[in-house]
Amino acid sequence: MRGLSLHRSWRLLLIVALLAAAILLPLGQKNYFIYVLTSWLIFTIAAMGLNLTLGYAGQISLAQASFMALGAYTTALMTLAGWHWLVSLPVGLTLCFVVGLVLGYPALRVKGHFLAFVTLAFNTLVFLVLRNEEWLTGGTYGLSGMPRPEFGSFSTDKQLPFYYFTLGVTVLAALGLWAIVRSPWGRAFKALRENPIRAESLGVDTRRFTLLAFAIGSAYGGLAGALVTPLVQFIEPGSFGLAHSLRILLMVVVGGAGYFFGPFIGAAVVILLPEVLRFTEGYYLIIYSALVIVMLVFVPSGLIGIFGKLRARFWPRRQVRADMAEGARLP
């Protein structure tokens, strides 16, 4: 689904069809189904942000769940204090963006995968603060009873309106990311991924762009968190541990890092697979992680990569630039 692969109008049609499906799918369904769909959208947003960091800027962040926590707790505390969700949202996003800058600045000064280690340690720290600072975060008991937002006469108290609200936010977030990726700015990200040395020699300040990609990606994590609070109306530190950061990271990789629609697929797999593999009971994570390793051995570019491979086999097209195929891989 990259620029060269599908004809533009076909792609537009596909997107409209998918959007229509997303609108029609939950009609007449049970609340639980709508809840699963909503959490799929929320994790897609978190994964989209991480995709910017991992797929476009080539840095590993192991703190996406922590940024979700920052967004979720900010929203929870402010809406509990009587502020509207729309007021708490920019506060949470700004917080995540700034924390992203502060964490990323030292980590990206040096070469190597230092951001991975810094964010790994940060995840531990956030978990500790959430658990220990009971006066603010409620400790292990967490926070509960957060109201869902109302927009005039449109109340999101019921599951279906909340789903549409989340869908709207997801579409806006996707459009925002699309604009970023397509802007000259985003092209710099792309140049960075394809060939960092050449990008640097052409005057792209790689360090600054990587830092910005990470900070924006973190803000997307905050946005996802701001939606988790009104969805579940109960948050506690355990929902934002390292396991969840890893889960989001694997979503990006499974979907296809560096592909715009990768996170949608990856999040769907991670949300739906436990339902499909329910008969295996506790062994679900074992099977899943083994499958991920097998996938990385054979198709490191993820499920979208499998799709591309199959299509190239049955419907070969003229190769414009063989070296562009490299970009599909993780850097």
Added chain:
Amino acid sequence: MSQFLQVLLSGLATGAVYALVAIGFTLVWQAAQTVNFAQGEFVMVPAFFVLIGMHWLGLSFWISLLFGLVVSIVLLGLVFKKLIVEPILPHGGITLIIATMALGILLKESAKEFYGAEAQPFPALFPGDPINLFGAAVSLRDLLNLGISLGVVVLLTLFLNRTRTGRCMQATAQNPGVAEILGVDVKRMVLYTFLINAALAALASFLITPVYLAKFSNGETLGLIAFIAAIVGGFNQIRGALVGGLLIGVLDNLTATYVTAQYRAALPLVLLIAIILVRPQGLVGTSEGRAV
């Protein structure tokens, strides 16, 4: 004063075990560009192999230790290299890092599902009786852990510097291309590195599990501490990881005793950021090969 000495010594003892893990991590990083995010799980798992030997196969404790060591070397060394590192490394460093993260989840969940979610008691290698040393009550176990770990580090250093194989391994880590031209069997040397890493992780596991009990989630903190120890020390050499491991062990104990027990787990983050800002090549590392 005696309390300080006690805290210092038990910090050194745990730190020396951290150092073993950090050294293995460094060796593999150097020799095969593999940042092993499952390193913590590599330390968690061998204890379970020993428990399997004792409780499922009915072996005696010391035979089980040997069994655990051999199984670890085969699975975490040979199989890890052949089945995961070799096929994935050509896809790029980040892909491999993510594969090791998936492997970490796999090992952790396997230990949980196949052995149990509760912490399992693990027999101590040495009696934990306190002995009196300069007025401080020190446990014999701490002293022996420190002694054994340091002994292994010395042996490993001698092996790497004094034997032909060791020097070939160093050459491989520094410049595989040139090493190959000079007739070094690079593939074999890389394999040795993985085997040594697995053995070090197993040893660390046997020394530290009597204190922590065998639990599937042990790897999380151990891994983080090993990474930070390797980075703080400077990962050009073994002594970097050694210094880093000892430092973190001592600082961790001092923080827990004198500053805050609630936030002792925040120490690695603080140390990591401080070292990146002040001395990114690590405390004893040389800046060469680590462009800022």
